[in-house]
Structure formats: C-alpha cells, structure tokens
Amino acid sequence: MSKANQIIVALDVPDKERAITLIKQLPSVTFWKVGLELFVSCGPVILEILKSHNKKIFLDLKFHDIPNTVIGACRTAAGYGIDLLTIHSTVGKDALKAAKDSINEGATTANVQPPKLIAVSLLTSISASQLAFELKIPLEVPEYSLHMVLMAKQAELDGAVCSPQEVAQLRDICGKDFLLVCPGIRPNWAARGDQKRTLTPFQTIQAGADYLVIGRPITAAIEPEVAWQKVCQELSSIVP
C-alpha cells in the first residue's frame, strides 16, 4: 500500500456542503473519516456521497452503551457498506463480542462486506495526569491502553484506535494482523490543539501504525492541498 493510502483524513466539518468542498479540494485522498459532527448534521447521505466518489469510509461514531444498544447500532451501521467502524473498549468484553457478531449479521442482511470493527483504547486527548487524577485510573497510560486493546483482541475485534505514543508497544504485542489506527498525528509545523499524546506522521508510521487519522493539520490549513502534499512528502522517505 502506498503511504498516501495509509492516511485517513477526518471530515470534521459541520455540513454536507463543506464536506463536498473538501472532498473535491483533495482528490488524491482515498480514505475519509466521517465522525460525530458530520454524521449528526447530515446522516447516512454523506456515506453515499463518499461512495459516489469511490472513497473508502471510516465511520467513527465511537459507540458507547449497553450491549443491546451497541448491538443494534453496529448492525445498522454495518449495513451501510463502510470500511471501518469504532466502538469504545470501555463498553466491556461482552458488549464488544456481541457488537462484532452483530456487524456480521448486519452486513449479511444488507449484502455488503462487513466493516472492520475497531476499539478506541484511550482518547488521544487524555493526558497521563488526566488519566490519574480525573478518571482515577490507577495505571500508567501504556499499561491502561494495552489492557483495553487486549480486551478488544480477546473479543475478536479487528483492531484498535490508539495514540501514536503507544503504537510501537501495541504492534509488538498484538502482531502484524491486528489493525492499529492512530489519530493524534501532528506534523512539526501543525498546532497540537486539544491533542495530548501525539507524534509526527513519519514517527507514527515508523512505530508500526497501519493508518494515520489526520484532521485539522490538513482540513483547517489555509491551503489543504499544500498541507496534504507536505504530509505525503514527509512519509515518502520511509523505506517499506
């Protein structure tokens, strides 16, 4: 896979019109992420728009609820014919397993390929001190992330969303077939904003990520095409 195809751009915009503008401005982006903001605004029609442009789709709705509710949500989402879908690891192992089963059911009923279900381990916006003092989790970040990712693996999910700072350890332990998707990517020239556990695109691919999720450094740039090219350029020096 070319390095540019390992970049998923987050379509975090408030409406369909702005989404279409970005899709057209960045024709060489092959994989887009639809998150809560855009999906709440325009619903599944955005998925049809992306498909009509032959794009791959990461539907990032980060489900977090009781098993019965996540089962229903995953079943319906799987019927959209998307590529990746998120659920929070903190729903627990039983709900993760049930969600995974319902994905297969939903895709079969709709006669589409099932999306890969990936678990969010610990949001990249949470710092070590927030984990300890706000969430009161008595584990260090790498230990907690590993625990959440292993739970997802035991529940037979396809992969996890993790911070670039933990991906090397997770790759070593989870092996090459477990999908590791990293947001919290910040090129040296981009503002960190609300992201806490970040690395650069180059460092994150070198550490073993399958995919990078990048939003504002590209989409909020004055010239998104230039920012996209700069990221691709940064990755082009990586020897496969």
Ligand SMILES: O=C(O)c1cc(=O)[nH]c(=O)n1[C@@H]1O[C@H](COP(=O)(O)O)[C@@H](O)[C@H]1O
């Ligand atoms: O699941 C995600 O994609 C996700 C998980 C996480 O831990 N951190 C995280 O930033 N994300 C998403 O990744 C994107 C990052 O966007 P930027 O911070 O603008 O690059 C956003 O759409 C977030 O919703």
